[in-house]
Amino acid sequence: MQVDAAKFSIAGSGTARASGTARDLNVEIAGSGDVDGTRLQAKSAKVEIAGLGSVRAVVDGPAKVDMMGSGDVDLGPRSRCTISKMGTGSVRCGS
Template sequence: MRLTGYLLTFAGALCATAAQADEITGERDGEALVYRVGGFDSVGLGIPASVDIRVGPDWSVRASGPANALAELRVERDGRSLQLRPRNGWRNTNASLARQVRVIITMPQLASASIGGSGRMAVDRVTGESLRASVGGSGSLALGTVAVDNLAVSIGGSGEVTAAGRAAQLTVKNSGSGRFAAPDLRASGATVSAAGSGQVRAVVDGPATVSLAGSGMVDLGRGAKCTVRRAGSGRVICGS
């Protein structure tokens, strides 16, 4: 019930936002569609497609796949956010077709990446002050090389976020059975909240606050100096 409510809330937010967003019409380029849009620093994925985000000097958005699969995709600009949504609403999406869509996005800076549903997103590298990463549902988000002051990760459902690199401060909220798998991510400090059977793994070289409820697992490595609040059968690994 909690996951269903989460997904319904997420879908409702998508619909409400869609009414305020501007659709970007794709231009045919061979078998692909090119979307002339720029000025965004956030990407949201609400369709079970695959998205690759690359850092570059300018913006570009290119979608490829069979024509009937591309017909499932709606691209919108909402403020500074690029949204990839199901054209006919998430209830009427042909998931098998949508999975054949691949979108390649180039952008100078990424501040926020979010997935609602079962989509897949991969980011080559992120630098800057902060990054917000969220997955709701069974989707997967892979952060290649991170170098930020603040990394905030939110997982609701059975999805997964992976990351490598460095963050001065790491904040993770895992409220389902999903995983934050980042054994190659080092942080100077962390705040972790986990409820359910999910897992959180990273390397923290400094103070960390951990709140764990349920049967999940939090592993912050031997260098973490943790303050722990725990309820349930879950496990916290900190320090030597």
């Protein structure tokens, strides 16, 4: 896909995979979800996880991560993140 905005919303459980480019990436997970965007490149991102979620993407710019629960977020070595976290989750941003 090549889009201005890529949005993924998972409530309950589910899996999404994406590849291509997006100016903005927006991910919302409430419950147990997985977004595999390891082949998706975005200029910015916003990730919200409430519960158990996993998000992987390649972000070349600013990202905001809000996590409540036990999740795993990896936005690649070029991301610059602002992180708000409550729980046992892990967030990997930047080099």
